[in-house]
Amino acid sequence: MTRTALMAWLLLVPVTGNANDIFLPLLPGQQRGQLRRDTVRDVAAGQLAAVPVPAALPDGRVAVAVVALQDWREKLLLQIAPGPSAPLGPPLTVADGPRAWHPRLAVSPRGELWIAWCGRRDEPGAGDYSRKVFLRRLLPAPAGPSITVSGPGRACRPDLAIDQQGNLHLAWEQWSAGQPGQVRIAYRRLDAAGRPRGGVRLVSEGSFDRRPALAVSAGGVWLAWDGLVNRCPDGGPDPDYDVFLRRLAGGQWGEIIVADNLPGIQAAPALLADGEALILAYHSSRGHDLVKWWHLRRWYRGRWFEPVGENPAEEVAWRGEKQGGEYPAPVRLPDGRLLVVSRSSQGSQVQLVDGRGISPLFDLTRRGWGSRCRRQVAVPAGDGAVLLGRRGRRQPVLERLLVQPGAGPVRWRPLRREAKQVPACRRRQHRAADGLPGFGKGGLVLYGDIHMHSALSDAAGAPDEVLARAWTRGQDFAALSDHDHIVGRPLFPSQWDELAWLSDVFDARPGFAVLHGFEWTGRPVPAGCGHRNVYFAAARPARPCGFSLGCDDTASLVKWLQPYRALVIPHHTSWTGTDWAADERVERLFEMVSVHGVSEYPGNRPIPPRAAAENSRPAFAREGLARGRVFGFVGGSDAHGLLWHHGQARRRDPWLCGLTGLVAPEVTRRAVFDALFARRTFATSGARLAAGLQANGLGVGQQGRTRQPVKISFRVEGTAPLQGVEIVRDGEVILSRKVGRRQLAGSFTDRHPGRGRHYYYLRAWQGGRPPEMIWTSPVFLDIKGE
Numbered sequence: 001m002t003r004t005a006l007m008a009w010l011l012l013v014p015v016t017g018n019a020n021d022i023f024l025p026l027l028p029g030q031q032r033g034q035l036r037r038d039t040v041r042d043v044a045a046g047q048l049a050a051v052p053v054p055a056a057l058p059d060g061r062v063a064v065a066v067v068a069l070q071d072w073r074e075k076l077l078l079q080i081a082p083g084p085s086a087p088l089g090p091p092l093t094v095a096d097g098p099r100a101w102h103p104r105l106a107v108s109p110r111g112e113l114w115i116a117w118c119g120r121r122d123e124p125g126a127g128d129y130s131r132k133v134f135l136r137r138l139l140p141a142p143a144g145p146s147i148t149v150s151g152p153g154r155a156c157r158p159d160l161a162i163d164q165q166g167n168l169h170l171a172w173e174q175w176s177a178g179q180p181g182q183v184r185i186a187y188r189r190l191d192a193a194g195r196p197r198g199g200v201r202l203v204s205e206g207s208f209d210r211r212p213a214l215a216v217s218a219g220g221v222w223l224a225w226d227g228l229v230n231r232c233p234d235g236g237p238d239p240d241y242d243v244f245l246r247r248l249a250g251g252q253w254g255e256i257i258v259a260d261n262l263p264g265i266q267a268a269p270a271l272l273a274d275g276e277a278l279i280l281a282y283h284s285s286r287g288h289d290l291v292k293w294w295h296l297r298r299w300y301r302g303r304w305f306e307p308v309g310e311n312p313a314e315e316v317a318w319r320g321e322k323q324g325g326e327y328p329a330p331v332r333l334p335d336g337r338l339l340v341v342s343r344s345s346q347g348s349q350v351q352l353v354d355g356r357g358i359s360p361l362f363d364l365t366r367r368g369w370g371s372r373c374r375r376q377v378a379v380p381a382g383d384g385a386v387l388l389g390r391r392g393r394r395q396p397v398l399e400r401l402l403v404q405p406g407a408g409p410v411r412w413r414p415l416r417r418e419a420k421q422v423p424a425c426r427r428r429q430h431r432a433a434d435g436l437p438g439f440g441k442g443g444l445v446l447y448g449d450i451h452m453h454s455a456l457s458d459a460a461g462a463p464d465e466v467l468a469r470a471w472t473r474g475q476d477f478a479a480l481s482d483h484d485h486i487v488g489r490p491l492f493p494s495q496w497d498e499l500a501w502l503s504d505v506f507d508a509r510p511g512f513a514v515l516h517g518f519e520w521t522g523r524p525v526p527a528g529c530g531h532r533n534v535y536f537a538a539a540r541p542a543r544p545c546g547f548s549l550g551c552d553d554t555a556s557l558v559k560w561l562q563p564y565r566a567l568v569i570p571h572h573t574s575w576t577g578t579d580w581a582a583d584e585r586v587e588r589l590f591e592m593v594s595v596h597g598v599s600e601y602p603g604n605r606p607i608p609p610r611a612a613a614e615n616s617r618p619a620f621a622r623e624g625l626a627r628g629r630v631f632g633f634v635g636g637s638d639a640h641g642l643l644w645h646h647g648q649a650r651r652r653d654p655w656l657c658g659l660t661g662l663v664a665p666e667v668t669r670r671a672v673f674d675a676l677f678a679r680r681t682f683a684t685s686g687a688r689l690a691a692g693l694q695a696n697g698l699g700v701g702q703q704g705r706t707r708q709p710v711k712i713s714f715r716v717e718g719t720a721p722l723q724g725v726e727i728v729r730d731g732e733v734i735l736s737r738k739v740g741r742r743q744l745a746g747s748f749t750d751r752h753p754g755r756g757r758h759y760y761y762l763r764a765w766q767g768g769r770p771p772e773m774i775w776t777s778p779v780f781l782d783i784k785g786e
Contacts, residue, residue: 038401118494168194227244234472243280243282265284281340450636483521689718758783
């Protein structure tokens with residue numbers, strides 16, 4: 001966007017700087033150009049609550065549905081305000097859990113208010129993912145008990161639309177334990193009284209379809225959804241999701257239409273009826289560029305159109321905490337303009353689309369870290385007003401935005417579509433570990449990232465997208481480690497359940513194992529105990545014991561884990577520290593490297609550690625080993641989907657900043673967990689290097705008694721010429737080799753290490769920008785004499 005165009009948008013003198021020119025704070029009560037932020041109200045005041053869902057009623061009242069959390073129970077509430085700027089009334093209980101999630105409101109032509117949601121009426125056990133979709137009429141008066149719309153299995157994420165005859169249309173995600181790797185979109189119609197008219201029909205045809213959206217237009221009922229279309233891992237930077245569209249007219253479903261042929265992620269559709277046309281919004285990684293921005297498309301008489309003009313936000317080289325525009329919520333204004341609300345990685349923002357193009361970003365959230373939401377909900381409220389339900393940093397809020405008259409309706413141009421180039425499958429041939437000292441015979445060398453975040457905590461991207469990326473890139477195993485809480489906001493029970501369910505869905509894919517896990521998010525040391533990831537050998541517990549959910553320190557966390565076979569792994573300790581207080585029976589590993597650098601020792605080279613947070617006390621691997629702690633090494637990206645991890649990472653692609661290598665007999669959840677538990681691991685900074693070390697017959701991660709001298713054999717395999725290989729004993733380098741080739745194998749005798757306990761590990765690095773590193777887990781020896 002040129003500076004002249006920017007001035008036309010804002011009607012004020014533009015600010016300077018690259019990102020600042022198109023990322024503009026909009027404070028409560030403030031007006032910038034055509035947009036005024038009129039009213040901001042807390043929803044479910046005094047309660048922990050999710051994103052509110054508003055609806056504008058024909059008589060001028062405003063209804064808001066919201067899910068509140070009370071003692072690990074989800075309670076679905078409804079609040080009514082007499083006017084768009086009036087205070088919300090006392091809450092009415094719609095459903096009292098223990099699971100009630102993803103509410104959607106719709107108003108009929110007669111002014112009746114209906115609500116749909118998914119949940120269950122009893123507490124689920126671990127691994128029980130069954131859910132129902134429910135429907136209930138709320139106004140003009142609550143009409144009896146809720147109606148169960150769906151059948152057996154997991155039915156969730158409903159959307160609801162009502163046609164001019166008052167018929168209700170519902171769509172949702174449908175999953176069955178009998179087909180654990182498949183998710184489809186289901187649909188059902190009910191009449192104006194809520195009576196079913198026909199059974200449940202599966203409308204989509206993919207293997208993994210999610211996030212349905214409905215709209216009623218003059219041409220019928222439209223249903224959109226997104227689906228993962230990769231047939232197999234292809235090595236691409238992003239998984240391949242497409243958005244699909246299908247119309248129900250005359251009781252018959254039409255052909256499935258593909259909305260876009262771009263590679264990468266096209267997901268999270270939202271629909272608007274526009275007379276005979278249909279407007280579709282979704283977010284896109286724009287052909288594998290990691291950070292996603294919303295796109296608009298118009299379907300009219302069998303052709304696709306796009307708005308005239310480019311989104312100025314896509315032209316900026318983003319490096320800050322707020323990046324991207326996901327989960328768009330478009331609203332059509334009376335004069336044909338569009339207002340689009342989207343979620344940045346750490347907040348909410350709006351843009352206007354009119355005859356001049358697409359406006360700058362108007363930021364609704366103050367700068368700083370912390371978000372826990374996905375889609376926000378925006379609805380028109382008459383005369384250019386828009387009601388927006390979103391999550392603030394600490395409290396859900398209902399906003400009223402006023403849009404002044406502008407430059408006329410959106411101008412559309414035909415969309416140029418090119419045939420998608422489908423990459424070939426890149427099936428991994430696992431190498432045997434026989435040539436790596438210290439790993440025994442018969443095992444396979446496997447790689448995976450077990451430290452990744454999604455939009456369910458403080459990151460970008462849906463949780464399934466994160467797992468799909470690991471699978472697409474050819475990793476053998478993975479884990480989602482979303483925060484138990486972030487900035488005072490905990491995971492809700494349905495979010496905890498969704499993470500578990502998705503882990504099992506992707507674990508069902510051949511050749512791919514997914515661990516159950518989460519991040520226990522303590523305060524930095526010394527005020528707290530640092531951050532730790534927790535992983536389970538089998539199904540995750542029915543509820544977490546997080547920092548704000550009963551486990552406030554390391555001792556309480558370890559006590560809670562006693563009934564489970566679990567692992568605890570401290571991470572980014574150079575930044576937030578660790579207390580070294582966890583029981584070694586569960587804290588058997590240490591995360592050496594991530595987007596936060598390397599936590600091996602202060603001043604580590606060639607990859608440095610991240611500087612300590614304010615008022616924190618850093619900790620390093622060698623410090624823990626010197627205390628006599630026994631642990632192996634792993635790597636994990638700790639990626640949050642932000643380019644350069646908001647300036648902290650050494651790579652633009654944050655998913656390439658940490659990786660765990662291990663040796664296991666097969667690619668299964670149990671085998672991967674057993675290898676981690678046994679410390680049969682090595683850590684890399686992201687590339688697939690491999691290394692092994694053996695000392696007096698003992699392998700990596702093992703402990704044993706022996707006598708001196710210590711005979712060491714090792715091998716390192718790089719992906720580029722190695723620059724250096726070192727053997728470390730008790731924090732000191734006792735062997736150093738300059739290499740210049742991709743592989744190095746050798747042996748070495750440490751003749752007089754001395755009596756007592758010692759540890760040995762290998763570290764190596766190779767050239768490149770940035771360089772890559774690898775560390776084997778230590779071998780622990782108790783030397784008794786000659």
